[in-house]
Amino acid sequence: MASTAPVDSVPPELSEVEQKQLDAANAERERREQDALPYRWRQTLNDVTVSVPVPPGTRGKQLDVVLRKDSIRVGLKGEPPVIEGTFPKEIKVDxxxxxxxxxREVTISLEKVDQQSWWPHVVTSAPKIDTTKITPENSKLSDLDGETRAMVEKMMYDNQQKQMGKPSSDEQRKAEMLRKFQEQHPEMDFSKAKIG
Incomplete structure (x- = not known):
């Protein structure tokens, strides 16, 4: 006897409790799958870092490490690789x-070409992680280089000034320049001057 359910039926929405239980179960499964891998990995939007354990006392010349724009192989020469496969996205090999x-450990730093997305796995043959559950670490101003930090601090200050209805740092700088110029040239009439 044929099923009477419509072909395009949508499963019923889960309650908040059921969704939390499902998320917890998925997170636990994901943790077990990642723990079972013969390597550890973590990522930022810019790069992926892979740590591959090797026998203590291993020398660099014993290693077989191949990085290509779309694949990786890491292991000991003459033995099956610890990790081998295709990346989900390309890397900048250079x-x-x-x-x-x-x-005792090989650390690989992979620079992503696409620095706007998370990788679900290092190689496509490995179990995926749920990239929608990634919460990136907050950057601290102290982590930024001097020029970037100054730019971010200026933007934060200007935004705060704007919210209070006060002039931005650029507007303050222009007003200060005008004030100094007026002091140096008292003979000039600035009553009709427009700054902007």
């Missing part, structure tokens, strides 16, 4: 590096 740390 800006990506690897190091052997304490003769």
């Amino acid at each position: 800006d990506s590096t690897w190091t052997l740390d304490d003769s």
Whole structure:
């Protein structure tokens, strides 16, 4: 006997409690899958860092590390690779590096080409993470280089001034320049001057 349910029926929406339980179960499954990988990884929007353990005492010349724009292979020469596969998105090979740390771990820094999206996995054959659940770390002003920090602080100050109905830093600078010019040239009439 044929089913009477419409083909395009949508599953009923979950209650808030059911959604939280489902999210928790998915997060636990995801954690188990990631813990089972033979490597650890983390990411920012700019890059992906992969840590691959190797036997203590490993030397650089024993390693087989190949980074291409769309794939990776890391392991010991003559043995099956610890990680091998295709990236979900391309990397900048010339800006990506690897190091052997304490003769026991290979750390690979992969510079993303697309720096506006999260990767669901390092290689497409690995289990995916739910990228919609990623909460990026807040940047601190102290993490920024001097020029960027100054620009951000200026933008924050100007926004605060605007909200209070006060002049921005540029407007204050122009008013100060005019004031100094007027002091230096008292013979000039500035009564009809417009600043803007």
